[in-house]
Amino acid sequence: MGNRTYYDILGVSSDATFEEITNAKNTLAKVYHPDANIKNNIDTTAFMQEILEAYRTLSNPESRRKYDIKIFGGRKHRIFRTYTVGDDPKEENKATFITYWNAACKLQEIVSKSDYLFEQSAKANVLPARIFKKMGTTPKVDRETAEELNQLSLSAIQHITTLKLASIPMNYWNQDAMNWVFIRWSQNQSADYHSLFAKYEIFVESNKSTTEKLKLRSANKHFQNSLKRLLNYAVQ
Numbered sequence: 001m002g003n004r005t006y007y008d009i010l011g012v013s014s015d016a017t018f019e020e021i022t023n024a025k026n027t028l029a030k031v032y033h034p035d036a037n038i039k040n041n042i043d044t045t046a047f048m049q050e051i052l053e054a055y056r057t058l059s060n061p062e063s064r065r066k067y068d069i070k071i072f073g074g075r076k077h078r079i080f081r082t083y084t085v086g087d088d089p090k091e092e093n094k095a096t097f098i099t100y101w102n103a104a105c106k107l108q109e110i111v112s113k114s115d116y117l118f119e120q121s122a123k124a125n126v127l128p129a130r131i132f133k134k135m136g137t138t139p140k141v142d143r144e145t146a147e148e149l150n151q152l153s154l155s156a157i158q159h160i161t162t163l164k165l166a167s168i169p170m171n172y173w174n175q176d177a178m179n180w181v182f183i184r185w186s187q188n189q190s191a192d193y194h195s196l197f198a199k200y201e202i203f204v205e206s207n208k209s210t211t212e213k214l215k216l217r218s219a220n221k222h223f224q225n226s227l228k229r230l231l232n233y234a235v236q
Contacts, residue, residue, distance in 0.1 A: 005071055006054035011098060014072070018059060025055040027105075031179050044183065097185045097193045103162040104178045110156045111223055114230040117145055117152075153230050160227075172197050174220055 007014050010024040032047040057063045163173060172178065180203065181196040204213065 006058050009050050009054040021058050025051060031182055100163055100166045100168055101178050101182045103159040104173045107159040108175060110152050111226045114152050115226050117149055121145055149233055156230060171220060
């Protein structure tokens with residue numbers, strides 16, 4: 001573990017609540033669980049063990065108290081920002097790749113939810129969803145659903161802005177690409193994530209089967225079309 005603390009591993013501050021610690025563990029587990037990475041020939045067992053070890057200690061008040069004494073002694077707890085350590089406030093507030101990874105994850109969730117809402121609205125209409133899709137229109141929705149879609153679109157715009165400011169192309173906003181880069185970036189946080197995306201392209205070409213490549217392209221196309229539909233709906 002080197003000089004990293006359990007707080008560093010989970011990416012939380014030293015005064016994080018139990019809920020924040022649990023959420024951090026659950027989020028990281030989705031990325032580092034060995035079963036989620038075996039298809040890419042990546043062994044993340046060691047990382048998963050570190051995450052669980054950190055969580056076991058910090059989620060228990062007594063073990064956390066003893067750990068804090070061991071790490072911080074009688075000094076005031078130093079605040080650790082997510083994957084960024086430093087005394088300079090500007091440095092602490094500096095965005096890191098996990099900021100962009102979180103934005104992409106949230107965007108995926110938003111798009112999935114909007115897909116569901118549009119699908120449910122289509123079922124309530126006379127014409128089936130596939131007809132609306134061919135017509136290039138969206139089904140009429142009730143007021144409550146309309147408000148929810150508008151809120152989703154506003155949230156989507158925020159996350160899109162974050163990703164665009166980081167100069168991450170839309171083609172990489174999918175879970176497979178973001179998780180692949182995130183794992184390698186977390187191993188070397190000084191690495192240029194743009195170059196890691198280039199390496200991801202090489203990895204896909206060299207290690208993915210034709211069927212897997214087609215599935216990735218299809219999933220990307222579906223995501224992009226769904227995102228555009230949500231944003232277009234918001235400006236109607």
